[in-house]
Amino acid sequence: MHSIMQSAMIIFLTSLLSFIAALPSPSSSSPLLPRANLTLTECQDVLDSGLNATCYDTLNVDAWVKNWNTTTKTCQPNELWANCFMREAGVPAEGGLGCAQIGPSCNEPTADLLATSQPEQIYTAFSIWALQQLYTALYDDIITSENSTSYIATAWESPTSPKTGKSLLANILLSDSDPRTQFLGLQVTTSIPVPGVEETPLTDQESAPQAIGRVLAAYLESSMTNFTLGGYWGMAGEGKLIV
Numbered sequence: 001m002h003s004i005m006q007s008a009m010i011i012f013l014t015s016l017l018s019f020i021a022a023l024p025s026p027s028s029s030s031p032l033l034p035r036a037n038l039t040l041t042e043c044q045d046v047l048d049s050g051l052n053a054t055c056y057d058t059l060n061v062d063a064w065v066k067n068w069n070t071t072t073k074t075c076q077p078n079e080l081w082a083n084c085f086m087r088e089a090g091v092p093a094e095g096g097l098g099c100a101q102i103g104p105s106c107n108e109p110t111a112d113l114l115a116t117s118q119p120e121q122i123y124t125a126f127s128i129w130a131l132q133q134l135y136t137a138l139y140d141d142i143i144t145s146e147n148s149t150s151y152i153a154t155a156w157e158s159p160t161s162p163k164t165g166k167s168l169l170a171n172i173l174l175s176d177s178d179p180r181t182q183f184l185g186l187q188v189t190t191s192i193p194v195p196g197v198e199e200t201p202l203t204d205q206e207s208a209p210q211a212i213g214r215v216l217a218a219y220l221e222s223s224m225t226n227f228t229l230g231g232y233w234g235m236a237g238e239g240k241l242i243v
Contacts, residue, residue: 037054037058038052038054038055038058039058040058040059042055043055043058043059043119044059044119045119046114046119046122046123047114047115051122051123051126051242052239052242053238053239053240053242054239055119055123055239055242056123056127056236056237056238056239056242057238057239059119059120059123060120061120061123061124061127061236062233062236062237064120064124065085065120065124065227068085068124069081069227072084072088074088080097080098080099080100080221080224080225081224081225081227082098082099082100082128082132082223082224082225082232083097083098083099083100083224085124085125085128086098086099086106086107086125086128086129089109089113089117089121089124089125090110090112090113090116090117091107091108091109091110091113091125091129092107093105093106093107094106094107097221097224099128099129099132099224100132100220100221100223100224100225101217101220101221102132102135102136102139102216102217102220103136104136106128106129106132106133107129108129109122109125109126109129113125123239123242124236126241126242127232127235127236127241127242128224128232128236130241130242131220131223131224131232131235131236131241132220132224134180134235134241135216135219135220135223138181138184138216139213139216139217142169142172142212142213142216143209143212143213143216148209151172152168152172152205152208152209152212153205154172154175155168155169155171155172155175155208156168156205156208158171162201162202163201163202163208164199164200164201164202164211165197165202165208165210165211165212165213165214165215166188166189166197166199166215168202168208168211168212169185169188169212169215169216170185170188170189172185172212173185173188174186174189180235180240183234183235183240184219184235187219187231187234188215188219194218194219194222195218195221195222196214196217196218196221197214197215197218197219219231223235
C-alpha cells in the first residue's frame with residue numbers, strides 16, 4: 001500500500017523547505033542536520049549549528065517545556081497552551097484555534113526566532129508548527145487527495161466493528177509503514193477521551209470521510225490544548241518532528 005506518510009510528508013516538507021529558506025546561513029551545509037550527536041554547546045548555538053533531532057534530548061526540551069507550562073502566567077484567558085507558547089515566542093497564530101486547527105492557521109517560526117530565543121524555545125516552537133503541519137498534511141492526503149477513496153475503502157472493508165470515524169482512522173494510520181503515523185494510530189485507539197470524537201457507528205461508507213476528518217481535527221486540538229494528556233509529548237519526544 002502507498003505510504004500515507006510519504007504523501008503527507010511531500011506536503012509537509014514543502015512547508016519545511018520554505019522555513020529553511022528563511023533561516024540565516026549557518027556554518028554547516030544545511031540548517032537541518034542529520035541525526036549526528038552534537039555537544040551541548042553546539043546544540044545551544046542553534047544559529048550556527050542549525051536544528052538537529054538529537055539536540056531535543058541533549059537540551060532536555062521535554063523538561064523545559066513542562067516547566068514553562070507550569071510557571072508561565074502570561075497566557076490569555078481561554079488561550080490554548082500551544083497558541084500561547086507560539087505567541088510568547090513571537091510567532092502569533094492566525095484566527096480561530098490557530099495551531100490547534102487543521103489548515104494554514106499556524107505560522108512558521110521565523111529566522112528571527114533563532115537569533116533571539118533560547119534553544120529550548122526554538123525546538124518547541126518548531127515542534128508545535130511541525131506537528132500542526134503533519135496533521136494538516138495527513139488530513140489532505142486521507143480526506144481530499146486522489147488517494148482518499150482507496151484509503152477509506154480499504155479501511156471500510158476491514159473487519160473493524162463498529163465502524164466509526166475513530167476506528168476507521170486508526171485502521172488507516174496503523175496500517176501505514178511510517179512509525180510516526182503508527183504512533184498517531186495508537187493515540188487514536190487510546191482510552192483517553194478526546195472532546196469532539198464521535199463513537200456513533202457509521203451506516204455507509206459515504207459518511208466516512210467527514211467522520212474521519214472530524215476525528216483528526218479533534219486529536220490535533222487535543223494535542224495543542226491538553227499539554228499533559230493531549231499527545232504532543234509523544235510525537236515531539238526524541239526530536240521526532242525535527243525531520
